[in-house]
Amino acid sequence: MNYTGRFAPSPSGPLHLGSLAAALASWLDARAHAGRWLLRIEDVDTPRTVAGAADTIMEQLRALGLHWDGDIMWQSQRGKAYQHAFDALAGQGLVYGCGCTRREIADSSLRGAGLAADGERPYPGTCRHGLPAGRQARAWRLRVPEGVETFTDRWLGPQQQDVAQAVGDFVLRRADGLWAYQLAVVVDDAEQSITDIVRGADLLSSTARQRVLARLLGATPPRVMHVPLIADPATGLKLSKQNGAAPLDTARPMAMLAQAWRALDFAPCPADTPAAFLAEATARWAARFHIKAR
Incomplete structure (x- = not known):
């Protein structure tokens, strides 16, 4: 290509x-x-x-x-494209409603395995098998398949992540009704036939889940290169x-x-x-x- x-x-x-x-x-x-x-x-x-x-x-x-x-x-301007992808995933039984608040997810992380190495709060799957009694869906999540995602970063070398364990079922549509970044970026990369993504290393942790989602939507994941971040010499941030x-x-x-x-x-x-x-x-x-x- x-x-x-x-x-x-x-x-x-x-x-x-x-x-x-x-x-x-x-x-x-x-x-x-x-x-x-x-x-x-x-x-x-x-x-x-x-x-x-x-x-x-x-x-x-x-x-x-x-x-x-x-x-x-x-x-x-891409709402219809995101809805189409969402509907395709839902048609495969890969989408479910989640009634959890951010506080509840944070509390679950504290009680369970805690934060991942990159600061991620893995979703514990509370609503994966149905909403608890009296709850309504706030957000909509992807039912992440099991397995380790491996890829080679052109700057950082071999990478791998068990998305189901490290991230859990991630959000496709947010509680405020907006489309989540993870869905939008994968749909747009496929639409534009992106072959290579070069971006900051802060987005490395999103790569495995984006690759999983791309394949579920029938797209080929692009090659990736994550370049070093620049820190403020005064704060280190x-x-x-x-x-x-x-x-x-x-x-x-x-x-x-x-x-x-x-x-x-x-x-x-x-x-x-x-x-x-x-x-x-x-x-x-x-x-x-x-x-x-x-």
């Missing part, structure tokens, strides 16, 4: 240096493969969407020379909008690109313009990962 990658930011604020590192890695991998690089705005979580943030993100990418191919996909990371300074595009490039563990890449930088960086990326464009 021809390479198709994507960058999928949530419009909850402008891009910062951490999100630029992920965007740059994704763009370089696509260009090194002579492939397509798509832009998807993941605005399915409407309460977290900030007015004007998507336009700001697009302006930031353009200022840094990270131009995308084709039309932009907006998750907020990862740079994120929630942690108050500063927006990219697009008036200094070369400085921004150079910082993101160094965070990806590459030696400095001297250049005078974003275009010249990206051309040299693409060649170096291809050399490091032994990519021969078709």
